[in-house]
Amino acid sequence: MRDTAEVVVIGGGVVGCAVAYNLAKLGLTDVVLVEKGYLASGSTGRCGGGIRQQWSTPQNTVMAMASVRLFAGLEQELGYPTEYIQGGYLILAYTEDEVAQYRKNVAMQQGLGLDVRFLSPAEARDVVPCLNIESVLAATYCPTDGKANPFLVTQGYALAAQRLGVEVCRRTTVTGIEVTDGRVQAVITDKGRIATHWVVNAAGGYAAAIAALAGLDIPVVPYRHEILVTEPIEPLFDPLIISFYYGTYIVQTPHGSILMGQGDPDEPPGYNMRSGLPFARSITRKMVRLIPCLKEVKVVRQWAGLYAMTPDAQPILGPVEGLAGYVQAVGFSGHGFMVAPITGQLIAEHIVRGETSLPIAELSLSRFATGEIRREASVV
Amino acid sequence: MTSATIICRCEDVTEDEVRAAIQEGLTSLDEIKRILRCGMGHCQGRTCGRLIAQLIAQETGVPVKAQTWTTFRPPTRPIPMGVLAGPAPEGGEPHA
Numbered sequence: 001m002r003d004t005a006e007v008v009v010i011g012g013g014v015v016g017c018a019v020a021y022n023l024a025k026l027g028l029t030d031v032v033l034v035e036k037g038y039l040a041s042g043s044t045g046r047c048g049g050g051i052r053q054q055w056s057t058p059q060n061t062v063m064a065m066a067s068v069r070l071f072a073g074l075e076q077e078l079g080y081p082t083e084y085i086q087g088g089y090l091i092l093a094y095t096e097d098e099v100a101q102y103r104k105n106v107a108m109q110q111g112l113g114l115d116v117r118f119l120s121p122a123e124a125r126d127v128v129p130c131l132n133i134e135s136v137l138a139a140t141y142c143p144t145d146g147k148a149n150p151f152l153v154t155q156g157y158a159l160a161a162q163r164l165g166v167e168v169c170r171r172t173t174v175t176g177i178e179v180t181d182g183r184v185q186a187v188i189t190d191k192g193r194i195a196t197h198w199v200v201n202a203a204g205g206y207a208a209a210i211a212a213l214a215g216l217d218i219p220v221v222p223y224r225h226e227i228l229v230t231e232p233i234e235p236l237f238d239p240l241i242i243s244f245y246y247g248t249y250i251v252q253t254p255h256g257s258i259l260m261g262q263g264d265p266d267e268p269p270g271y272n273m274r275s276g277l278p279f280a281r282s283i284t285r286k287m288v289r290l291i292p293c294l295k296e297v298k299v300v301r302q303w304a305g306l307y308a309m310t311p312d313a314q315p316i317l318g319p320v321e322g323l324a325g326y327v328q329a330v331g332f333s334g335h336g337f338m339v340a341p342i343t344g345q346l347i348a349e350h351i352v353r354g355e356t357s358l359p360i361a362e363l364s365l366s367r368f369a370t371g372e373i374r375r376e377a378s379v380v
Numbered sequence: 381m382t383s384a385t386i387i388c389r390c391e392d393v394t395e396d397e398v399r400a401a402i403q404e405g406l407t408s409l410d411e412i413k414r415i416l417r418c419g420m421g422h423c424q425g426r427t428c429g430r431l432i433a434q435l436i437a438q439e440t441g442v443p444v445k446a447q448t449w450t451t452f453r454p455p456t457r458p459i460p461m462g463v464l465a466g467p468a469p470e471g472g473e474p475h476a
Contacts, residue, residue, distance in 0.1 A: 039411070229420075277454070285466070297460065298458035299459050299461055301420065301455075302454055302455070
């Protein structure tokens with residue numbers, strides 16, 4: 001491992017790998033990425049793989065639309081398969097409040113140029129013929145939303161970054177961040193010290209613990225979410241289907257297996273990543289009702305991961321006042337994978353050029369001090 | 381064994397593919413599982429795990445005993461969704 005680097009990226013999930021790759025792409029190749037496990041071993045590798053542009057805040061929608069443009073060319077750019085498919089997202093409304101919120105969302109999203117439609121229940125069934133539309137009041141559908149394979153995207157970024165000169169250190173744990181006179185000096189790991197000008201916190205569920213090493217208190221709290229996956233079956237439906245009312249989503253991968261996930265709103269925060277029977281019973285009951293033909297399909301595996309939640313369910317991006325050289329890309333609140341390509345680009349632009357091609361000031365840590373927060377409503 | 385030998389029967393992965401992955405830098409069972417899907421199928425690696433551990437040992441010199449096993453996850457055997465879901469509650473599903 002090098003003992004000096006211009007930038008140290010902490011976290012080998014999709015965000016950290018995208019930041020490292022984009023730094024190198026902009027010519028800053030003196031970069032070390034440090035990951036305590038293996039690549040995508042945290043939230044990235046435990047996520048559902050959906051890529052959504054239908055958000056309730058303009059900031060999230062603009063970021064996601066930019067990310068989708070990057071996903072479209074990513075396989076070619078990285079020279080690695082990503083299994084990216086624009087199968088759309090279908091969001092179901094079960095209450096009048098949801099219908100009202102989705103009408104507002106669609107108007108805002110269309111104003112930003114997104115191809116998104118407000119659908120009747122029958123139209124939703126036209127998109128997903130196997131769907132049980134009982135009790136569904138309406139739906140929204142964006143055909144350019146989609147999905148990709150989180151492991152492959154992360155690996156693609158990491159390999160491309162390494163080809164450009166980035167050093168990737170797996171199984172390396174960060175134990176300290178040296179700060180003197182309000183400036184980052186070095187990152188300490190169990191494999192040695194790396195003197196550096198910049199440190200990027202991309203530590204996912206562990207972001208607050210890493211920030212604390214630099215003396216920062218950030219409002220990023222880990223919550224367990226669980227997923228199960230079925231055996232592969234023939235292609236059944238294209239879009240990822242979400243219900244915020246039920247707090248669930250379901251998606252079929254190109255492999256043919258079907259993933260479905262949810263969190264427990266009554267569960268306290270923590271680092272527990274075990275998976276359990278209550279989840280399996282709860283979600284299979286909901287999904288057999290939503291898509292009755294799944295009844296005979298076998299569940300082969302289940303697991304859990306962490307949502308790194310912020311108070312407004314939007315990420316915290318960029319520099320922090322009073323701590324020169326520290327940059328963060330944290331608190332993605334369950335949607336880090338889908339915005340990783342644009343996040344990697346923006347963080348790299350900030351470090352290399354001192355400015356970003358999309359504004360990120362609204363997502364700075366200081367928003368929580370001023371109290372000017374707009375909560376993202378569309379979080380499952 | 382020839383290089384086209386199937387190592388993972390659930391996901392149809394060959395010895396060639398596993399060796400190439402190890403040479404690409406995926407030097408643990410967990411990493412190979414996540415890129416090649418060995419261990420994500422019905423058997424969860426009960427069949428292929430030991431074989432892959434031996435290939436890792438051959439390619440990297442790390443003995444099988446020193447390697448970390450992947451997590452075995454519930455359910456132990458595949459279960460139909462309808463069985464996990466159980467019967468619908470009396471009086472129908474609670475709903476909005």
